[in-house]
Structures are given as C-alpha cells and as structure tokens.
Amino acid sequence: MTDKNEALPTPFRTAPTISNTHKIHVSLGHDVIASCFYKQKAGEDLEQGSLNEDAIIWQANSTGEILSFAVCDGASQAYLSYIASNFLAERLVAGLNAWIEDPYTAQALTEERLRSYLDSWVQEGQQLVARHHIDLDRINPLLKEVMLNKQRNGSQAVFFCGCLDFRLNGRSIFVWLGNVLGQVFDQKNRGLLNTKTMQNDLERWTTVRGCTTTPHIKWIDTCDIRQIFVASDGIDPGIVQNGISPEYAENLVKTFQNRSFTDDASLLYFSFPATTSEPAPRPYAAPFPPTPAHRDLTPEPAAGPQPRVPELPPPSAPQPHVPQVLPGPTTWPGSPEFPPAPTSRPLVPQQPAAAQPGTPDRPPVSTWQPRVPQIPPAPTAPAARPGSLEFPPAPTFPIAAEQPAATRPGIPDRPPAPTGQPHAPQLPPASAARPGSSELSPTPAPPFASEQPTLARFGRPGLPPVPSYQPPNPEPVLTPKSSGPKRTPDHWFGISKLWSAPNPRPTDSKRKRTLRPNSPKSMPVRWPELLRSRISRIALVTFSIIVVIGLGIVLVPRNLIPFQPVDTPPTLSAAPTLSVVPTAIATISVVPMAIATIGPTRDEACKPFPQTNLQICGKFLEYWNAHGGLDQFGYPISARFLEESTSDGKSYVVQYFERAVLQLHPENAGSPYEVLLTPLGTYWGKQHYPQGLPGALGR
Amino acid sequence: MNYEAKATATTPAHVIFLIDSSQSMTVNCYGQSRMVVVHQALTQVILQMIAMSTKVIGGQPKISPRFRIAVLGYNEQIHDPFNGFVPLDKLADLGVPLFTPEGNTNTALGFQTVDNLLQKSLPNLPSTWPAPLVCHLTDGECNVGGPPNAIVDRIKSYATGDGPVLIENIFVRDSALRTDITDIQTWQGVRTPQDLQDQYAIGLFHMSSVIPEPYIRAIQYAGFSQIQPGVRLLFPGTNPELIKTALAVTGSSGMVERPS
Numbered sequence: 001m002t003d004k005n006e007a008l009p010t011p012f013r014t015a016p017t018i019s020n021t022h023k024i025h026v027s028l029g030h031d032v033i034a035s036c037f038y039k040q041k042a043g044e045d046l047e048q049g050s051l052n053e054d055a056i057i058w059q060a061n062s063t064g065e066i067l068s069f070a071v072c073d074g075a076s077q078a079y080l081s082y083i084a085s086n087f088l089a090e091r092l093v094a095g096l097n098a099w100i101e102d103p104y105t106a107q108a109l110t111e112e113r114l115r116s117y118l119d120s121w122v123q124e125g126q127q128l129v130a131r132h133h134i135d136l137d138r139i140n141p142l143l144k145e146v147m148l149n150k151q152r153n154g155s156q157a158v159f160f161c162g163c164l165d166f167r168l169n170g171r172s173i174f175v176w177l178g179n180v181l182g183q184v185f186d187q188k189n190r191g192l193l194n195t196k197t198m199q200n201d202l203e204r205w206t207t208v209r210g211c212t213t214t215p216h217i218k219w220i221d222t223c224d225i226r227q228i229f230v231a232s233d234g235i236d237p238g239i240v241q242n243g244i245s246p247e248y249a250e251n252l253v254k255t256f257q258n259r260s261f262t263d264d265a266s267l268l269y270f271s272f273p274a275t276t277s278e279p280a281p282r283p284y285a286a287p288f289p290p291t292p293a294h295r296d297l298t299p300e301p302a303a304g305p306q307p308r309v310p311e312l313p314p315p316s317a318p319q320p321h322v323p324q325v326l327p328g329p330t331t332w333p334g335s336p337e338f339p340p341a342p343t344s345r346p347l348v349p350q351q352p353a354a355a356q357p358g359t360p361d362r363p364p365v366s367t368w369q370p371r372v373p374q375i376p377p378a379p380t381a382p383a384a385r386p387g388s389l390e391f392p393p394a395p396t397f398p399i400a401a402e403q404p405a406a407t408r409p410g411i412p413d414r415p416p417a418p419t420g421q422p423h424a425p426q427l428p429p430a431s432a433a434r435p436g437s438s439e440l441s442p443t444p445a446p447p448f449a450s451e452q453p454t455l456a457r458f459g460r461p462g463l464p465p466v467p468s469y470q471p472p473n474p475e476p477v478l479t480p481k482s483s484g485p486k487r488t489p490d491h492w493f494g495i496s497k498l499w500s501a502p503n504p505r506p507t508d509s510k511r512k513r514t515l516r517p518n519s520p521k522s523m524p525v526r527w528p529e530l531l532r533s534r535i536s537r538i539a540l541v542t543f544s545i546i547v548v549i550g551l552g553i554v555l556v557p558r559n560l561i562p563f564q565p566v567d568t569p570p571t572l573s574a575a576p577t578l579s580v581v582p583t584a585i586a587t588i589s590v591v592p593m594a595i596a597t598i599g600p601t602r603d604e605a606c607k608p609f610p611q612t613n614l615q616i617c618g619k620f621l622e623y624w625n626a627h628g629g630l631d632q633f634g635y636p637i638s639a640r641f642l643e644e645s646t647s648d649g650k651s652y653v654v655q656y657f658e659r660a661v662l663q664l665h666p667e668n669a670g671s672p673y674e675v676l677l678t679p680l681g682t683y684w685g686k687q688h689y690p691q692g693l694p695g696a697l698g699r
Numbered sequence: 700m701n702y703e704a705k706a707t708a709t710t711p712a713h714v715i716f717l718i719d720s721s722q723s724m725t726v727n728c729y730g731q732s733r734m735v736v737v738h739q740a741l742t743q744v745i746l747q748m749i750a751m752s753t754k755v756i757g758g759q760p761k762i763s764p765r766f767r768i769a770v771l772g773y774n775e776q777i778h779d780p781f782n783g784f785v786p787l788d789k790l791a792d793l794g795v796p797l798f799t800p801e802g803n804t805n806t807a808l809g810f811q812t813v814d815n816l817l818q819k820s821l822p823n824l825p826s827t828w829p830a831p832l833v834c835h836l837t838d839g840e841c842n843v844g845g846p847p848n849a850i851v852d853r854i855k856s857y858a859t860g861d862g863p864v865l866i867e868n869i870f871v872r873d874s875a876l877r878t879d880i881t882d883i884q885t886w887q888g889v890r891t892p893q894d895l896q897d898q899y900a901i902g903l904f905h906m907s908s909v910i911p912e913p914y915i916r917a918i919q920y921a922g923f924s925q926i927q928p929g930v931r932l933l934f935p936g937t938n939p940e941l942i943k944t945a946l947a948v949t950g951s952s953g954m955v956e957r958p959s
Contacts, residue, residue, distance in 0.1 A: 142791045
C-alpha cells in the first residue's frame with residue numbers, strides 16, 4: 001500500500017494506516033485536533049461493488065476557526081440512499097459552517113428552523129435522485145415493485161453533524177436525526193451528549209418529505225469539549241460511558257473489520273489535547289484576517305490528479321484557510337453513480353472519467369479535492385464574505401460604507417457612569433395609570449409609594465399579565481453570542497467587527513469569565529439588527545443590478561441574488577456560475593425586503609451617535625435623556641420603524657437600543673406614557689422559561 | 700447461540716414457509732379465500748426481503764441473496780415448487796407460488812419434509828450463519844398423518860452456531876385467543892397457553908419457539924410494537940393485516956440490524 005499522504009504537508013500527514021482507517025491531524029490555528037476517521041463499506045458491498053451509503057465530511061471555514069463535520073448514514077432499504085447521505089453531508093457541513101460563522105444566524109438556529117431548512121432541501125434532493133435513471137422494464141415484477149416503492153419513498157438518510165466554533169468563547173452545535181451515535185465528552189471524560197438514548201428508528205431525512213421528525217440540537221461550549229465520537233449503526237459500539245481513547249477507536253475499527261456485515265460503517269473521532277489541567281484556555285483566539293476577502297478565490301482546479309490538501313503555512317502563522325480533508329478511497333465523489341453536483345454549486349469538482357480508470361465507484365486517491373467552495377471574484381460585486389455563500393459582502397453596511405473598515409476608528413466604549421451621581425430617572429406620577437399594561441390598574445395605588453415608579457417603568461417582576469412582546473418576526477428571538485461587561489456597540493454589527501478588528505487573545509485562564517462577549521444569555525438581538533446586515537448586502541446587490549438596468553438582462557452570480565427571504569438559511573450555492581437574470585425581476589425581488597425607517601421631522605430635536613451612525617429624535621430622545629440616557633439604554637442600534645405589537649396587534653413606532661426597546665404610544669400623547677418600554681422581561685422570560693420564571697407566581 | 704448472526708450474501712438466512720394447502724384454505728376470509736390471503740401476505744414478505752436486500756449497482760438494481768427460501772405446500776402430499784431452498788434473487792425471478800387448496804391436512808408430512816430439508820442443509824451450514832426459521836401457516840387441525848409434535852421437537856433441536864432452529868406458527872383462525880386482537884400495534888403476543896382457548900392453538904403454542912430477544916426490535920418494527928421478550932412465535936387470527944405482519948416477522952431472520 002503506497003503512502004497516500006506523501007503530498008500532504010506535515011500537519012496533515014496521517015499515521016500509518018490500516019485498511020480504510022485514517023488518522024489525521026488537522027491544524028486549526030494554534031491547536032491540533034487529533035482525529036480518527038474510518039469508513040468501511042459493507043462486506044457484501046465490497047464484493048458486489050455497490051456504493052457506500054455512509055458519508056463522512058468535515059470542513060473548516062475559511063478562517064480555520066470553525067470546523068464542521070457530518071456523518072450521514074443512508075437508509076439501507078431506501079432508494080439510492082447514498083444520494084441522500086452524501087447530499088446531506090455536503091449541505092450540512094457547508095450550512096453549519098456558514099450558519100455558525102455568522103453569530104446572528106447561529107442564534108436563530110432553532111430545531112424548528114433547522115427542520116424547515118432541511119425540508120427546503122427536498123427539491124434539490126429530488127432532482128439529484130431524478131438524474132438516476134434505472135431501467136425497470138428489464139427486471140422481474142417483484143423487483144420492479146420493490147424499486148417503484150422505494151422510489152416513492154425517496155432517498156433517505158440519518159445523520160449526526162456538528163460545528164465546532166473555535167472562536168473566543170465560541171459554542172459548538174451538534175445536530176442529529178435518527179440512529180447515528182454521537183457522544184461528546186469533557187476534560188474529565190464525562191458525557192456532555194449521548195444520542196444513543198434518544199435514537200428513533202423512524203427519524204430520517206428523505207428526498208420526498210424532508211425530515212420525518214424535528215432534528216435535535218445541542219449547544220455545548222467548545223472549551224468544554226475534549227472528545228467527540230460519532231459512529232453509524234454499522235459499527236455500533238454501544239454506549240461508551242467514560243470517554244474514548246484513540247486506541248479504543250482504532251481497536252473498534254479493527255474488531256469491526258473482522259466481522260461479516262451488511263451495513264456500511266463510519267466512525268469519526270476527534271480528541272482535543274488538553275493543554276492544562278484547568279478547563280483549557282482553548283479554543284484559541286487567533287487574530288481575524290484584516291480583510292474580509294480571504295476566501296479561497298482560486299479558480300476551479302483543473303481536471304486530473306490534485307494534491308489532497310493544499311500547502312499550509314506553518315501552524316504558528318495565521319491560518320488563512322484550513323481545507324477539508326477527505327481521506328479514504330471509499331468516499332463518494334467521483335463515483336460514476338453519484339450524480340454530479342449541481343452546476344450552481346459544484347462543491348465537489350467533477351472528475352472526468354479519464355481520471356478514474358479502473359475503479360467503478362471510487363476515484364484514485366490522488367484526485368481528491370478539498371471541498372471548499374471556491375468563488376472567483378465577481379465582476380459586479382465585491383468578493384464574498386467569508387462563510388456566507390449566499391449574501392454579498394456587507395461593506396455597504398451604513399457604517400462601513402461611510403467609513404471604510406481600514407480607516408474607520410473603533411467604536412468607543414460608552415463613557416463610564418458618573419460616579420456619585422446615581423441615576424435618578426424622571427418618573428411618572430405614582431397615581432397615573434400605565435397605559436399599555438393591561439394588568440396594572442392605575443388604581444388603587446400600590447402599597448408602597450416607592451414601588452409605583454418602578455412598576456410603571458419596568459413592569460411587575462415575574463408576573464405574566466403584561467402583554468408579551470413579540471418582535472416583528474415571531475420566530476427570531478435571537479440570543480447573540482455577545483454580551484458582557486465590555487460589550488461595545490460593535491457587537492451589534494457582529495460580522496463587521498469580526499472583519500475589521502483583531503480579536504485579542506486572552507492570556508489568562510480567567511478569560512472565560514472576564515471576556516464573555518458571546519454568551520447566549522445576553523441581551524436579545526432582534527430582527528432589525530439582523531435585517532440591517534442583510535439589507536446592507538441587499539442594497540449592494542440592488543445597486544449592482546440597477547447599474548446595469550437597461551441592458552435587459554445581466555449576468556449576475558447566482559449566489560449574490562437574494563431571492564430568498566431573510567430568514568432562509570444561506571444556500572450553499574458557492575459556485576461562480578453566472579446566470580441570466582432579468583434585471584427587473586431581480587430588483588423587484590430585492591425591494592420588498594427592506595423595512596421602512598422613520599426619519600426625523602423638521603421640528604424634532606435629534607442627537608446623533610457616530611458610534612452607531614444612528615440618531616435619537618423627538619419623543620424617544622426626550623425619554624432617553626430623562627430616564628438615564630446612555631448609561632441606562634445604551635446606544636441606539638436601529639432607526640425608528642414601525643413594528644406590530646403582538647400584544648394588541650397594533651403597529652407602533654419603535655426604536656431599538658442596546659439595552660431596551662422604546663415604543664411610541666401617540667394615544668397617550670401629553671402623558672408620561674407617550675413612550676413606553678416594551679415588556680422585554682416578560683417576553684424573554686417566556687422564551688427562556690416556558691414553565692414559568694423561578695419564583696414567579698404559579699410556579 | 701444468541702441469534703445475532705446477520706443475513707448477508709455470504710451468510711444467508713434460511714427461511715422455510717410451510718403452507719397448509721388443504722381444502723379448508725378455500726374458506727372465505729375477508730372477501731377472499733384464505734389461500735389468496737396467505738399468498739398475498741407471502742408475496743409481501745418476499746417483497747420485504749427483496750427490499751432489504753436490493754442495492755443499485757451499475758445503474759441496475761441487484762438483489763443480494765441474503766435469504767435462501769423454501770416454500771412448501773402441504774395437504775395430503777407435499778408441493779415443493781423450488782425443490783428445496785432457492786436464493787432470494789432466484790425466487791424473485793421465479794415468482795411466489797400459489798397453491799391450489801385441496802384435500803386433507805397432513806401436518807406431520809409437512810414438518811417431515813421440513814425435517815428432511817434441514818437435515819440435508821444444516822450440516823453444510825457454517826456455525827456463523829443465522830439460525831433457520833420455519834414459518835408454518837395453517838388454518839386447522841391435521842386430520843391425517845397424526846400429530847406433528849415429535850417431528851417439530853426434533854426440528855427445534857437442530858441448531859447452527861447462531862441458535863436452534865426457530866418455529867413460527869400463524870394460525871389462520873378466529874376465536875383462538877381468549878381476548879381478540881383489536882389492534883396489532885397494541886397486541887402483546889401470546890405468552891402462556893392460558894392466553895388461548897382453542898386446543899389446536901395450544902398445541903401450536905407448544906410447537907412455537909420463544910421469540911429471541913435480538914428479534915424483538917425487528918418484530919416491533921414489523922408492526923407488533925408491544926411484543927416483549929418471552930412471547931411465543933405464534934400469531935392467531937384471520938385478519939389479513941395480522942397474517943401479513945406475522946409473515947413479515949420472518950424477515951427479521953438474520954436481519955436484526957435496524958432499518959437504517
């Protein structure tokens with residue numbers, strides 16, 4: 001057996017391999033992940049030459065800070081199940097990379113939403129299946145009936161996938177559906193996740209109906225993770241209680257190889273070497289690249305043998321790109337049976353037939369390509385934002401547009417609260433009713449006079465009757481990763497900051513406690529922020545399209561056309577395919593996505609905030625000034641806009657601040673209640689504690 | 700001896716369908732003769748086996764011969780259309796046989812034929828192969844040839860390394876149970892003779908093997924979701940769905956892997 005790893009740089013050299021077993025060291029910045037990868041076709045499949053129905057893929061994002069993996073197991077009784085498994089693996093890995101890279105998208109990734117994402121892939125899955133013509137006329141009636149029935153049920157697969165976020169205080173997500181075993185252990189070999197007890201044979205994704213049940217999601221702090229073990233049921237090891245050693249994983253593989261089996265087997269094992277006895281100060285916080293345009297923009301590789309992994313700079317240097325490593329001769333690409341990737345997203349370069357001589361269902365190892373999507377520079381738009389394969393880059397975000405990232409000064413922190421001058425907000429009269437709060441009757445007066453102002457402003461703690469607040473889009477109650485004592489306004493612009501500012505790497509072991517900008521328990525980010533970044537990209541595309549209006553049609557990279565609604569997942573159409581798109585249609589599709597903002601009137605006083613390039617005007621400014629200002633509310637993070645209240649169904653003018661959302665009630669004009677705080681506590685409490693807040697009435 | 704060997708192309712599971720084709724099988728059952736119902740159920744289980752064993756290779760579906768199947772019909776004589784065991788892929792070409800019901804019921808003759816078949820095949824079965832399964836389907840008492848119990852006991856004493864030969868009985872008759880089956884999804888199976896009120900059914904109970912634990916999951920997946928360990932491989936009833944599901948149990952022979 002020749003050493004397939006000769007072409008690999010040192011960090012990627014594999015250990016001496018046994019058949020179909022691969023041990024790979026993937027370098028992610030300053031850390032090394034030891035991984036054991038195993039994929040084996042069923043014994044009888046080896047004899048018959050059928051395709052492996054399992055798929056294992058992992059892929060780092062362009063900065064090397066996020067690593068996604070997927071183990072998919074095609075349902076053996078389903079129709080061409082290797083299509084579903086490989087398709088899912090591709091989409092899940094690329095999708096997770098893109099979703100998790102963007103903290104806003106990550107926060108919005110609920111189980112239900114993920115299910116809708118997965119369901120939205122059905123059509124593409126069907127198209128892949130439809131490309132395979134099977135001549136059913138030349139087979140016996142029994143087999144024909146079986147095949148027709150399988151066709152009706154579609155290609156099916158189960159999966160366990162995850163995305164490890166190695167950014168500072170990043171959280172890792174694990175997603176699974178069906179009976180693929182996934183276990184995660186911490187530094188003391190305690191189980192953080194075990195899907196074994198949650199497996200359901202009826203769970204699967206099909207190209208006919210998407211998910212049969214809702215997929216499961218588990219978030220775990222990346223710094224707590226030491227080992228990840230994933231196995232398809234073809235190599236079911238049972239439940240491992242106290243962690244797994246690399247030797248155990250290898251022995252498992254060897255044991256399995258000696259068995260007669262009918263099911264394909266896959267095993268994926270990651271171990272993260274601990275550097276200290278403390279909860280490791282990993283993952284590292286490497287500086288972010290100074291510019292966003294660092295995605296691999298090299299053109300599609302030419303046909304023919306390619307090195308498996310491109311050369312990497314020394315591990316100590318910033319890692320511009322960690323490509324996916326896909327060892328193993330049994331994986332699927334290049335197989336003549338597997339459909340070629342859609343032209344719109346050739347994540348896996350198609351190998352010409354001449355490059356795969358002799359082997360019917362596997363390409364020569366030397367032809368392996370990294371699966372990193374490659375996007376050539378688009379002539380009509382700036383280079384794609386890392387990790388976002390769907391939207392154009394966001395330099396047109398208002399701030400960035402006015403102040404180029406290279407020269408824009410960082411947004412300063414809020415000035416400290418003046419010492420010795422405790423906040424003394426102007427409070428409404430105690431006897432006045434509080435409009436908009438149905439349960440708080442204006443009379444009788446509260447038992448304690450001092451309680452009244454507090455109630456009027458903040459509502460009654462823990463009591464549910466305050467009409468719950470719903471953001472414009474009922475789904476996306478977003479928990480940003482960023483919060484903490486040092487949170488800056490940049491936080492709200494997430495990606496922009498990630499691009500422009502180096503992320504300092506803490507040096508002490510307390511950084512987990514002291515620097516926690518990505519805590520999910522922090523203040524909610526709502527749609528307006530999310531929309532802003534989207535809208536900015538949309539605006540760029542709109543601009544690009546409008547420039548060429550008059551030509552009738554224009555060639556636009558498909559991945560820059562945001563036909564999808566804002567909350568759809570980033571499609572993985574990273575391909576540089578040019579499409580003929582009627583400009584009018586493209587423009588019309590873009591416009592409705594914007595939300596109208598309400599600018600100041602001529603008479604309104606405004607206070608601009610260059611830190612966020614927004615201003616507070618009129619009644620909101622009066623309220624903001626009177627009730628604590630910057631110290632109490634933070635910077636404005638949105639303009640004024642109309643938002644429908646879920647409590648009464650009416651639309652109100654609102655403005656979002658870092659720590660509050662103000663709501664204008666013109667029906668209370670002239671009273672102290674013309675501007676009200678939205679009942680965020682009630683809303684947020686319901687979201688986080690659907691059974692009731694601790695200590696609240698009725699609990 | 701644990702019934703965990705898997706049916707593969709190189710270690711196929713041996714399944715014998717022993718079907719009563721006596722005159723009584725002409726009795727109407729849910730609008731069709733019992734024989735037709737049985738034939739439909741048998742076809743279903745063969746389809747299920749094919750589905751479990753088919754993969755697309757080179758653009759063409761191919762049946763992996765994970766099963767070797769014998770289909771025997773008996774009344775006063777034996778009908779063996781395949782002349783013993785036939786690989787699943789070959790059976791798919793030949794089709795599922797439909798017997799013409801006629802004559803008396805000589806159950807002993809049927810099991811004697813099974814005995815002979817196993818005696819001829821078992822010595823050649825490697826110990827790693829799945830234990831053979833005999834699926835006996837009848838609608839009434841034997842009226843010629845005497846009781847088959849001794850022969851059945853002998854058959855059950857045969858074993859491969861995977862375990863003794865399994866006997867499953869599908870008794871196509873209503874009112875055999877003390878409590879009728881209202882829903883096969885909730886039916887918990889026959890655990891003791893006291894669950895039965897028909898004497899011949901009790902005889903079949905003693906002939907039936909206890910469901911091996913590794914088969915439980917597959918049987919539950921087949922439709923008997925409340926079946927628990929300790930229950931006999933005995934399924935009494937004339938409901939076509941019950942017969943179909945009971946026959947589908949044979950598909951769990953050597954196929955204890957989960958359906959993914």
